[in-house]
Amino acid sequence: MSAARPDDTPPADPHAHGSDQREHWSDEHGSDQRRLVLLGSTGSIGTQAIDVIARNRDRFAVRALSASGASPRLLARQALDLDVEVVAVADPAAVTDVRDALAAEADARRRAGEDSSASKSSGPEIIAGPDASTELAALPCDAVLNGITGSVGLAPTLAALTAGNRLVLANKESLIVGGPLVKKLAATDQIIPVDSEHSALFQCLQGNRKHDVRRLVLTASGGPFRGRTREQMAGITPEQALAHPVWNMGPVITVNCANLVNKGLEVIEAHLLFDIPFDQIEVVVHPQVVVHSMVEFLDGSTLAQVGPPDIRVALSVGLGWPERVPGAAPACDWSKAATWEFEPVDEQAFPAVRLAYAVGSAGGTMPAVFNAANEECVAAFLAGRLPFNAIIDTLERIVDEHDGRSPDVLSLESVLAAERWARRRTAELLAS
Template sequence: MDSLADPHLRFEPVVSDPTGPRELVILGSTGSIGTQAIDVVLRNPERFRVVGLSAAGGRVELLAEQALRLGVDTVAVARTEAVEPLRAALRAQAAPGQRLPEITAGPDAATELAGSACHSVLNGITGSIGLAPTLAALAAGRVLVLANKESLIVGGPLVKALAEPGQIVPVDSEHTALFQCLMAGAKREVRKLVVTASGGPFRGRTREQLAGVTPEQALAHPNWDMGPVITINSATLVNKGLEVIEAHLLYDIPFERIEVVVHPQSVIHSMVEFTDGSTLAQASPPDMRMPLSLGIGWPDRVPDAAPAIDWTKASTWEFEPLDTDAFPSVGLAREVGTLGGTAPAVFNAANEECVEAFRQGRLPFTGIVDTVAKVVAEHGTPDRGTPLTLDDVLAAEAWARATTAAYVREEGGR
């Protein structure tokens, strides 16, 4: 299959590593993705060894605990002011005579760690700041276990230029589901990708009913345990729009053949419809440890990584169309993905700014996507004649953040 994430890699001979456990670097270790990945690692010490961790630096006690328990070689923190508190926490928690890891710090620390010696890099950083580490891991020839969808979305052409087929293994539950279902056929046999959405905490509400939503309500996702930004993105369905762009980039399927359907139970994570009329679905309880284990263990599965469906209990699975009037974010994302160039970077950066403004009470819930749409429209159509560069992406993001901030200040996003 002509794609970045090549499911047919599974049918190549699997050669076990004779030297011992697979060495991993985990970026964003103190976040939701990182902590769940570490849980999988700790339950499978014969299969995995974490050699490096990175985090922003806001939770030094947890980071120190992770580093010591895993016995990592290096810890990278983005905030230089976190170095001394982290060093103190390591000393306080270490057993007598226990070796302490090396500490690196600064905005490029995670990027440097991503290119260090290991087998796989799990990029669990939230936001487009994960782009540079993604590029570093690919350039160094590491297997990229990708939970940071934003880096692929904002830097699509840059990532695709570096990645070899099979070098990226997706971790989003939707994309790991597609990854598995696509193993059943060739690309020419795929009619459409069907990406499922829980609908978030506000499924069934009209646009008018969404106007007064509070941050506390938006952070109460019914199925998934995620960080605040991704949780709010799930409430607006911006996350689903980002996933549509990600699916297009990963699997080279046109946007018009990628469909979103609401599935409140979040048991079927996505489906692939084939040209003969058959549809394959991947199902499991909503637990990120399953896709994470598949990502870090690929091409082998990790036994008992997460609970399976209990088929002895009666259950009902529902599917319903997406309400595009109440949740216009998916349609906007399709437009942005079709535009390409720096448009996805503008979309993502504007959304990150709007989410923060909403969390601070400076923007209404419906103002998030409304403001993003204004910023995208002002940005206009990218120049397709010039190859995209990292500087282009960074400049577009900076412009989008400044423009979004101006909209929030002057108009409240209305």
């Protein structure tokens, strides 16, 4: 999984059976396009990925989409626009709505005189259930984009890797929760990260050797409450926490950015992706969000990946690697004067980063507990049942209670059991 592969080393082809499947499927379709499966297509990551794909249809073709089922009309438009074979929804109760939306959208296109194969076809197959995305992740294809939010993305991540598919990973939780399980399955360069910070590190490490790295520097915008004290954040409302000054993301990730839990998760993710020790990973606040992360080397030089705060750049790198995708997003305007600021994280106001270092260093099922408890706390905060600062207070208590519970050998069963314990214990604390 190391991203520090020298340029003259050929990309690995780790799973012969997966490659055979992809070759057979491509032959059937007679196309040189890169064939994709998109998981979480109606979310923020999915919709922006489709924007990149739509402007590069000569490069990409989408075989299948998955979504929760909460946005049937959007899912239907995506499916017909991309002419996919299969649509998966996590909620079986949404199947009727999705089927009706597909029929209505196809009929509207026929009446409008649109000459597209999508509007004339019988439409995609629909599958449903909690394992539907996992089934799609194992389909023969060139790459699977995992844009699902939360630890439910772990099973699809494992399925994609087992099938030999390249994994374009936006679901950081699956790596954090099941780190050793994911690393055991992943071959060199099989995982391409989509987080802007990890995509930046991935790009900076290309052609360099891991033992020449002094440290990885992850940048953070600081979120909407940068500069505030912990006391000043006591009465923060969900509406305030969801008003990120730069990025447009889903509610869970946006809240995680507001209290820097997301940056803590990214520290653990960087450690797992690039096999760099925690004491060689640093977080700095960079409000302009132009430098997406940096790699400092032993000779004193630093490589930084710079670009606009637009996740479509990282998505295009993941979907197109090792080729660049033209026009994924506007470039920086270097003719204009600009100032870049960097400052340390205020750990008194934002203790989540420090806590994440401790959780990641503990390893085992501790990251799974941390992530599951956080998901429960964020849901309670958004529902008005938990104060903003109490999210971190609750996480610290859950982590302290779990100390020493991690098994010697991590398994999917032990990870899921730890998650269940964390969710149950968090619910007990919230109720009290």
